Amino acid sequence: MNKHLPITDAKLHPIYDKVQAAERLSFEDGITLYESPDITGVGFLANIARERKNGNFAYYNINQHIDYSNVCILHARCHFCAFARKNIETEGAWEMSVDEFLDKAMYAIDNGCTEIHSVGGLHPKLPFEYYLDMLRGLKKRMPQVHLKFFTAVEIHHFSRIFKMSIKEVLVALREAGLDSLPGGGAEIFAEETRDKICPGKLSAEGWLDVHRQAHEIGIPTNATMLYGHLETDADRVDHLIRLREQQDESGGFATFIPLAFHPANTRMAYLPSPSGLTDLRNIAASRLLLDNFPHIKVYWIMTGLKVAQVALSLGADDIDGTVMEEKITHMAGASTPESITVEEIIRLIREAGKIPIERDTLYNEIIREGNRWYRKKAA
Numbered sequence: 001m002n003k004h005l006p007i008t009d010a011k012l013h014p015i016y017d018k019v020q021a022a023e024r025l026s027f028e029d030g031i032t033l034y035e036s037p038d039i040t041g042v043g044f045l046a047n048i049a050r051e052r053k054n055g056n057f058a059y060y061n062i063n064q065h066i067d068y069s070n071v072c073i074l075h076a077r078c079h080f081c082a083f084a085r086k087n088i089e090t091e092g093a094w095e096m097s098v099d100e101f102l103d104k105a106m107y108a109i110d111n112g113c114t115e116i117h118s119v120g121g122l123h124p125k126l127p128f129e130y131y132l133d134m135l136r137g138l139k140k141r142m143p144q145v146h147l148k149f150f151t152a153v154e155i156h157h158f159s160r161i162f163k164m165s166i167k168e169v170l171v172a173l174r175e176a177g178l179d180s181l182p183g184g185g186a187e188i189f190a191e192e193t194r195d196k197i198c199p200g201k202l203s204a205e206g207w208l209d210v211h212r213q214a215h216e217i218g219i220p221t222n223a224t225m226l227y228g229h230l231e232t233d234a235d236r237v238d239h240l241i242r243l244r245e246q247q248d249e250s251g252g253f254a255t256f257i258p259l260a261f262h263p264a265n266t267r268m269a270y271l272p273s274p275s276g277l278t279d280l281r282n283i284a285a286s287r288l289l290l291d292n293f294p295h296i297k298v299y300w301i302m303t304g305l306k307v308a309q310v311a312l313s314l315g316a317d318d319i320d321g322t323v324m325e326e327k328i329t330h331m332a333g334a335s336t337p338e339s340i341t342v343e344e345i346i347r348l349i350r351e352a353g354k355i356p357i358e359r360d361t362l363y364n365e366i367i368r369e370g371n372r373w374y375r376k377k378a379a
């Protein structure tokens with residue numbers, strides 16, 4: 001090994017050879033990435049893979065998060081969740097009307113957002129028309145804005161309570177204006193750990209099946225992994241490899257987002273928050289193992305801005321967006337702001353030595369002229 005390379009752990013040397021040759025990494029390689037004490041070496045390897053895919057660019061977007069309701073039938077089941085409430089009478093519960101939702105979304109137009117991201121709890125009573133009306137109303141008011149709505153767990157819930165197949169739900173939502181699905185609800189796929197942190201939630205197979213079916217009809221999606229709770233390194237590698245296999249088969253994942261567990265106000269509040277190094281290792285390992293994912297996003301809301309900035313040199317090529325009114329992580333004690341300005345994002349990216357590119361949800365570059373914006377199609 002060249003003495004100038006910043007790899008001190010000899011166990012990483014064979015992985016270096018594979019990364020240089022763009023060879024796929026194995027399960028055992030993944031374990032080595034998680035166990036190596038040489039985080040600088042792991043990050044160095046991830047940066048090779050990152051630059052091969054995305055050069056020196058770092059993407060961000062201008063988006064708005066709106067969570068339509070936090071009433072959820074699984075409120076007692078997901079032990080990591082500080083967001084859900086039993087019903088609308090419970091303290092801290094909310095449920096927006098379609099008009100309230102549409103009014104809130106006017107922020108997106110006023111602030112040049114290219115995306116609205118919306119998820120909610122598994123509501124027991126709202127009719128299917130409610131979800132369709134939200135999408136239709138938005139598409140009518142802001143046809144240019146990309147609508148990234150509903151996790152696979154919500155889609156499965158709609159299928160169950162409205163007695164429709166997954167495909168029928170997806171087709172109806174797409175006809176109403178849905179453009180893509182976010183990646184939430186994946187948590188950790190490994191059954192034993194999944195049963196401990198969210199017993200009774202949609203299974204790993206169920207989650208992957210919703211994404212498979214979305215890809216089959218041309219709806220792109222994202223993927224996530226929740227880390228920093230009870231999962232083992234083997235669980236993490238297993239999760240990433242199951243995603244890689246799904247991507248080989250159906251090919252519709254745009255980006256992967258590792259999500260740091262925030263324990264405050266959850267039933268797992270006895271656990272410590274994941275450290276900055278754990279955040280960075282998950283970014284780096286996912287970049288290296290997910291060789292068929294075009295992008296790895298560091299979600300600054302969960303990692304904090306400082307870790308997110310460093311992650312741009314250790315595998316991440318996307319820092320998410322302006323966000324606006326994030327609720328899910330802040331109800332679990334996140335100390336990050338609920339939104340940041342475009343100027344701050346650009347400054348952070350430039351300071352990290354990267355070239356900022358504003359993107360839409362599907363990584364088309366956004367060009368702005370005064371108050372107008374348009375998409376430059378990805379090459």
Ligand code: SF4
Binds near residue numbers: 073083084120122153
């Ligand atoms: S994680 Fe989602 S499904 Fe689970 S309780 Fe929270 S809102 Fe409900």
